Amino acid sequence: DSGVTQTPKHLITATGQRVTLRCSPRSGDLSVYWYQQSLDQGLQFLIQYYNGEERAKGNILERFSAQQFPDLHSELNLSSLELGDSALYFCASSVAGVHNNEQFFGPGTRLTVL
Amino acid sequence: LAKTTQPISMDSYEGQEVNITCSHNNIATNDYITWYQQFPSQGPRFIIQGYKTKVTNEVASLFIPADRKSSTLSLPRVSLSDTAVYYCLVGVPLGSARQLTFGSGTQLTVLP
Numbered sequence: 001d002s003g004v005t006q007t008p009k010h011l012i013t014a015t016g017q018r019v020t021l022r023c024s025p026r027s028g029d030l031s032v033y034w035y036q037q038s039l040d041q042g043l044q045f046l047i048q049y050y051n052g053e054e055r056a057k058g059n060i061l062e063r064f065s066a067q068q069f070p071d072l073h074s075e076l077n078l079s080s081l082e083l084g085d086s087a088l089y090f091c092a093s094s095v096a097g098v099h100n101n102e103q104f105f106g107p108g109t110r111l112t113v114l
Numbered sequence: 115l116a117k118t119t120q121p122i123s124m125d126s127y128e129g130q131e132v133n134i135t136c137s138h139n140n141i142a143t144n145d146y147i148t149w150y151q152q153f154p155s156q157g158p159r160f161i162i163q164g165y166k167t168k169v170t171n172e173v174a175s176l177f178i179p180a181d182r183k184s185s186t187l188s189l190p191r192v193s194l195s196d197t198a199v200y201y202c203l204v205g206v207p208l209g210s211a212r213q214l215t216f217g218s219g220t221q222l223t224v225l226p
Contacts, residue, residue: 002157002159004157033214042218042219043158043201043216044216045214045215045216048214056212056213056214057211058213058214059213090158102163103148103158103160105150105158106157108155108156108157
């Protein structure tokens with residue numbers, strides 16, 4: 001158990017819909033990262049927050065957005081969903097905001113868009 | 115376009131040493147190289163991290179040449195439970211910023 005929790009574990013929805021994925025980092029970790037893992041694209045970095053502020057942005061679509069709240073939990077919002085958004089979404093946390101600190105990954109949320 | 119590449123798959127036998135190499139020819143100057151292990155339907159798990167030369171911990175060693183354009187993860191005496199996908203993670207320059215980039219992953223299969 002990494003100490004990072006993600007909810008829900010599974011999500012099934014339809015094209016055009018909007019969903020919210022939630023992540024609680026390990027106690028004491030200030031950084032939260034979001035990743036997408038699909039069969040054809042591998043692990044893709046989406047975005048990083050550090051202590052409530054956006055720190056780095058990766059291959060995140062404009063239809064996707066994220067935020068980190070004062071209690072340090074984070075949410076990833078996916079809207080106007082398409083079939084290609086079906087993937088595993090991982091959240092990770094680390095102590096500091098510097099890239100490549102040891103990151104602790106959650107169990108992931110599996111999103112299926114029908 | 116800079117890429118972070120790894121062999122797609124490797125087979126080994128129990129008790130052997132396994133070396134997996136990642137090529138990252140455009141790594142950001144101040145970034146570390148980090149390796150993760152992933153089992154099916156689980157999140158990646160940290161193995162080891164280094165900046166240059168050699169780093170060793172209780173489970174693996176990491177070799178990084180002076181130009182830092184590649185790195186080699188070494189797993190000593192693998193067991194069946196080491197069967198997993200192994201990823202390298204580096205930061206690459208993207209304009210004035212840096213972007214975290216995973217390698218494509220190497221499926222290691224350990225045979226009895």
